[in-house]
Amino acid sequence: xxxxxxxxxxxxxxxxxxxxxxxxxxxxVFAPVGTQATVKSVTPAQLSELGASLVLSNTYHLYLRPxxxxxxxxxxxxxxxxxxxxxxxxxxxxxxxxxxxxxxIDSEGVTFKSHIDGSTHRFTPEKSIQIQxxxxxxxxxxxxxxADPNDPVYIRTAMQRTHVWAERSLNAHTRQxxxxxxxxxxxxxxxxxxxxxxxxxSLPFPGVAIGGLSVGETKDDMxxxxxxxxxxxxxxxxxxxxGVGTPEDLINGIARGIDIFDCVLPTRLARHHSAFSKHGRxxxxxxxxxxxxxxxxxxxxxxxxLTFTRAYIRHLVAAxxxxxxxxxxxxxxxTLVELVKEIREMIFNxxxxxxxxxxxxxxxxxxxxxxxx
Amino acid sequence: xxxxxxxxxxxxxxxxxxxxxxxxxxxxVFAPVGTQATVKSVTPAQLSELGASLVLSNTYHLYLRPxxxxxxxxxxxxxxxxxxxxxxxxxxxxxxxxxxxxxxIDSEGVTFKSHIDGSTHRFTPEKSIQIQxxxxxxxxxxxxxxADPNDPVYIRTAMQRTHVWAERSLNAHTRQxxxxxxxxxxxxxxxxxxxxxxxxxSLPFPGVAIGGLSVGETKDDMxxxxxxxxxxxxxxxxxxxxGVGTPEDLINGIARGIDIFDCVLPTRLARHHSAFSKHGRxxxxxxxxxxxxxxxxxxxxxxxxLTFTRAYIRHLVAAxxxxxxxxxxxxxxxTLVELVKEIREMIFNxxxxxxxxxxxxxxxxxxxxxxxx
Numbered sequence: 126x127x128x129x130x131x132x133x134x135x136x137x138x139x140x141x142x143x144x145x146x147x148x149x150x151x152x153x154v155f156a157p158v159g160t161q162a163t164v165k166s167v168t169p170a171q172l173s174e175l176g177a178s179l180v181l182s183n184t185y186h187l188y189l190r191p192x193x194x195x196x197x198x199x200x201x202x203x204x205x206x207x208x209x210x211x212x213x214x215x216x217x218x219x220x221x222x223x224x225x226x227x228x229x230i231d232s233e234g235v236t237f238k239s240h241i242d243g244s245t246h247r248f249t250p251e252k253s254i255q256i257q258x259x260x261x262x263x264x265x266x267x268x269x270x271x272a273d274p275n276d277p278v279y280i281r282t283a284m285q286r287t288h289v290w291a292e293r294s295l296n297a298h299t300r301q302x303x304x305x306x307x308x309x310x311x312x313x314x315x316x317x318x319x320x321x322x323x324x325x326x327s328l329p330f331p332g333v334a335i336g337g338l339s340v341g342e343t344k345d346d347m348x349x350x351x352x353x354x355x356x357x358x359x360x361x362x363x364x365x366x367x368g369v370g371t372p373e374d375l376i377n378g379i380a381r382g383i384d385i386f387d388c389v390l391p392t393r394l395a396r397h398h399s400a401f402s403k404h405g406r407x408x409x410x411x412x413x414x415x416x417x418x419x420x421x422x423x424x425x426x427x428x429x430x431l432t433f434t435r436a437y438i439r440h441l442v443a444a445x446x447x448x449x450x451x452x453x454x455x456x457x458x459x460t461l462v463e464l465v466k467e468i469r470e471m472i473f474n475x476x477x478x479x480x481x482x483x484x485x486x487x488x489x490x491x492x493x494x495x496x497x498x
Numbered sequence: 499x500x501x502x503x504x505x506x507x508x509x510x511x512x513x514x515x516x517x518x519x520x521x522x523x524x525x526x527v528f529a530p531v532g533t534q535a536t537v538k539s540v541t542p543a544q545l546s547e548l549g550a551s552l553v554l555s556n557t558y559h560l561y562l563r564p565x566x567x568x569x570x571x572x573x574x575x576x577x578x579x580x581x582x583x584x585x586x587x588x589x590x591x592x593x594x595x596x597x598x599x600x601x602x603i604d605s606e607g608v609t610f611k612s613h614i615d616g617s618t619h620r621f622t623p624e625k626s627i628q629i630q631x632x633x634x635x636x637x638x639x640x641x642x643x644x645a646d647p648n649d650p651v652y653i654r655t656a657m658q659r660t661h662v663w664a665e666r667s668l669n670a671h672t673r674q675x676x677x678x679x680x681x682x683x684x685x686x687x688x689x690x691x692x693x694x695x696x697x698x699x700s701l702p703f704p705g706v707a708i709g710g711l712s713v714g715e716t717k718d719d720m721x722x723x724x725x726x727x728x729x730x731x732x733x734x735x736x737x738x739x740x741g742v743g744t745p746e747d748l749i750n751g752i753a754r755g756i757d758i759f760d761c762v763l764p765t766r767l768a769r770h771h772s773a774f775s776k777h778g779r780x781x782x783x784x785x786x787x788x789x790x791x792x793x794x795x796x797x798x799x800x801x802x803x804l805t806f807t808r809a810y811i812r813h814l815v816a817a818x819x820x821x822x823x824x825x826x827x828x829x830x831x832x833t834l835v836e837l838v839k840e841i842r843e844m845i846f847n848x849x850x851x852x853x854x855x856x857x858x859x860x861x862x863x864x865x866x867x868x869x870x871x
Contacts, residue, residue: 162813166820168544170801191813195789199809207805416568428543432580436572440535440564447539447820 127304127331129363133473137355137382140472143332143363145211145263146302147203148178152363153379153469155461156181156213156387161190162206165392166451167458169207175427175459176466179211179264181387184256185220189239189246193259201261213387215367216253216266216294216308219336223271230270232286250293258300264365266334267294269308274342280312287336288324295328306332306365313346315353322357333358334365335383339374347374351381358382372401372464372488379468380481386465391457396450398442401460405490407435409453414439427459428452464488500677500704502736506846510728510755513845516705516736518584518636519675520576521551525736526752526842528834529554529586529760534563535579538765539824540831542580548800548832549839552584552637554760557629558593562612562619566632574634586760588740589626589639589667589681592709596644603643605659623666631673637738639707640667642681647715653685660709661697668701679705679738686719688726695730706731707738708756712747720747724754731755745774745837745861752841753854759838764830769823771815774833778863780808782826787812800832801825837861 126144133140143150156179157164157172164172164180172180182202187193196205202212218235221228225237234249253268268290272283287310298305307325311317325333335354338347351366358364365385366378375386391401400407402422407414409421420430421438429438429452441449468484471477499517506513516523529552530537530545537545537553545553555575560566569578575585591608594601598610607622626641641663645656660683671678680698684690698706708727711720724739731737738758739751748759764774773780775795780787782794793803794811802811802825814822841857844850 161817161819162810163817163819163821166824168801168821168824169805171541190817191788191809195809198789199791199807205807205810205813207810415564416571418572428541432542434572434578436564436568437535437578437580440578444534444536444563446534446536447823448536448541450820451539451541451824 126302129332129361131361133475135472135475136380136478138379138468138472138477139382139384140469141363141384143384145304147209147211147263150179150211151466151469152384153375153465154179154385155375155465156385157458158182158387158389158392159206159208160389161186162196162202164458165396165454166447167392167454171428171451171455172208172458173210175455176462177458179213179385180208181213181215182206182260182262183220184214184217184253184260185224187214187260188217188256189241193256197259197261203261211264212262213264213385214257214260214262214266216268217248217256218253218269219271219368221248232289250290251297254294254297254305258298258303261300262303264304264306264332265298267291267305267307267330269310269336271310271337271340272312274312274337274340274346277312277314280310280314281317284310284312284317284321288321291325291328295330304331306330306334308334308336308367309354310337312337313342313350315349318350318354319357322354326357326359330362332363332365334367336367338366339369339388344374348377348381351378351383355382372461372491373485375461375465376468376481376484376488379465380478391461392454395453395457398449398453400438400453401457401491403487409435409439409442409449411439421456422460425456425460425463427456429456499675502705502734504734506848508845508848509753509851511752511841511845511850512755512757513842514736514757516757518677520582520584520636523551523584524839524842525757526748526838527552527758528748528838529758530831531555531760531762531765532579532581533762534559535569535575537831538769538827539820540765540827544801544824544828545581545831546583548828549835550831552586552758553581554586554588555579555633555635556593557587557590557626557633558597560587560633561590561629562614566629570632570634576634584637585635586637586758587630587633587635587639589641590621590629591626591642592644592741594621605662607641623663624670627667627670627678631671631676634673635676637677637679637705638671640664640678640680640703642683642709644683644710644713645685647685647710647713647719650685650687653683653687654690657683657685657690657694661694664698664701668703677704679703679707681707681709681740682727683710685710686715686723688722691723691727692730695727699730699732703735705736705738707740709740711739712742712761717747721750721754724751724756728755745834745864746858748834748838749841749854749857749861752838753851761834764834765827768826768830771822771826773811773826774830774864776860782808782812782815782822784812794829795833798829798833798836800829802829
């Protein structure tokens with residue numbers, strides 16, 4: 126279980142197979158986000174059809190609603206959401222810090238108020254692992270503290286706490302059918318990041334996650350962190366860059382040795398009527414698409430592009446029809462899943478490195494701009 | 499084209515095949531409603547999979563947005579919405595009377611204001627037919643006036659106007675690949691209904707619709723109208739009961755010789771978290787379903803019931819996830835499509851009439867109650 130077989134390398138990029146109890150993952154892999162045990166507006170059948178293999182779900186949300194104990198009683202998250210393929214859950218740490226209104230952190234854990242009903246709850250490393258064991262995902266995360274990367278003093282405290290909590294998470298974990306990943310923190314401080322990478326790598330985790338990026342720092346800072354810690358991570362374990370990213374981020378991340386990605390961007394953009402495309406991001410509210418008979422992206426093979434015109438999708442957006450969100454989600458998710466798959470082929474063929482400038486050029490106009498643009 | 503082959507009868511009920519340019523329809527048939535060229539929250543692939551064969555779309559809505567001329571330019575409604583099977587459009591008459599704020603009716607037509615932007619428009623029989631020819635549905639409707647059934651004086655005026663407009667619609671219609679249906683009006687006044695049925699039946703329409711029901715009258719009044727006009731309708735042409743209905747309405751309508759039905763109820767109920775079931779209508783917000791591992795309906799074979807538990811759907815509803823509307827729409831639409839298909843089999847086997855009490859007993863708790871119930 127949890128073997129990680131690297132089949133090809135190209136520069137720092139790796140093409141591998143990660144074995145889980147619910148089937149193997151071809152990496153690099155992009156995971157759609159199903160926050161509340163559903164990838165918003167997309168059925169599991171549509172997810173499979175668009176090529177998704179790994180889905181991420183959120184410990185914080187599922188703990189609060191419907192409750193991890195209920196999900197355990199119903200047979201676990203795979204059965205609950207009818208996704209028989211690999212699932213990854215985060216530790217809840219990031220959501221506690223980003224979503225709950227009042228929170229109080231101490232060395233033992235975090236006390237916070239539910240964003241749903243204001244009720245008080247407490248997460249500790251042990252509690253987070255217990256919840257994740259109830260959910261039963263294939264890949265689970267150590268409990269960490271994700272601090273503001275622009276607060277250089279506090280970031281050290283948060284990192285040190287994350288290290289202690291990593292060991293406590295390891296000790297608390299009992300299920301053999303789950304791969305528990307440690308999380309590297311340290312903000313954009315390269316020395317702290319090296320220290321954290323060395324520490325987390327020294328622990329017997331079957332995989333390593335890189336947290337605290339894509340949370341407000343610059344793209345340059347993110348890439349510098351990845352460049353710096355690369356040689357401090359175990360070579361033969363999967364590396365997961367949490368909460369990233371845009372098409373560019375995927376290209377840049379894989380080029381720096383990342384194997385697993387997740388991001389809400391494709392489905393969030395879809396609900397705000399934006400589509401990824403090789404010609405730049407399309408705002409489907411735009412009247413220029415009203416009589417455009419082309420698909421969203423010329424040679425995309427997703428259900429949306431094989432079936433519908435831009436004119437129809439623009440009509441759905443203008444008429445505020447729910448189907449718009451579904452069709453755009455299918456397209457945006459397929460775009461990222463397919464991009465990563467294409468890069469994997471390039472790694473096997475030894476041509477990814479030489480194609481990076483071309484890939485970045487194609488996808489550069491799809492960056493994470495403000496949704497109102 | 500437009501042959502209507504009656505293959506079996508049982509009492510007044512008929513099992514037939516209606517031939518259209520986009521394939522044949524097995525009747526009785528229930529048509530999901532795609533008001534704005536989309537059955538809300540359901541893809542055409544899902545519609546096909548759940549067994550739908552005919553989809554209704556709205557002339558009034560598509561004329562206003564995105565415009566019938568644009569749809570014609572884009573290849574017609576079938577191509578626009580990617581539904582290669584039969585489509586029916588209404589005449590826009592009902593929506594003008596129910597949706598637009600100010601309207602002025604005269605013997606020539608209706609002037610009304612758009613519910614979207616308040617702009618002024620005018621429908622005449624000729625205009626309605628022109629729009630429907632632009633849309634290009636297989637089955638289209640004569641322009642009619644749908645009056646309040648509780649205004650016995652005015653209902654005669656509206657009926658007489660509908661008759662004049664029926665002839666004008668016939669004269670205006672040029673496309674040979676569309677079946678234009680006349681519409682019987684007359685409110686709940688049985689004498690007027692007979693007069694209207696006789697008049698509309700005397701015209702060379704390939705099919706007859708019964709309008710102005712399910713608009714506020716009692717169920718008893720509706721059934722009395724159907725009982726009374728039956729012998730005044732042409733035997734060998736399809737009969738379409740507009741805007742109906744509930745499972746009970748379908749059973750009662752087929753028993754009175756109706757062949758085609760449409761209704762927004764299954765998708766509207768779905769968006770208000772209600773599911774049809776043989777045990778009565780389920781309000782999926784209800785906490786009693788939180789740990790219920792059964793499907794929505796025990797032996798339903800729709801994607802939703804084959805894949806998900808009530809507990810999961812209840813979670814989606816509580817978490818306000820879009821997928822709830824999609825999964826409930828699939829189930830509710832499949833339920834009606836399947837009920838009608840089951841009745842068709844019974845007609846072939848000569849056992850529908852004897853099973854009517856049993857069918858009504860099974861489905862009686864799914865009536866069109868207020869959504870808040």
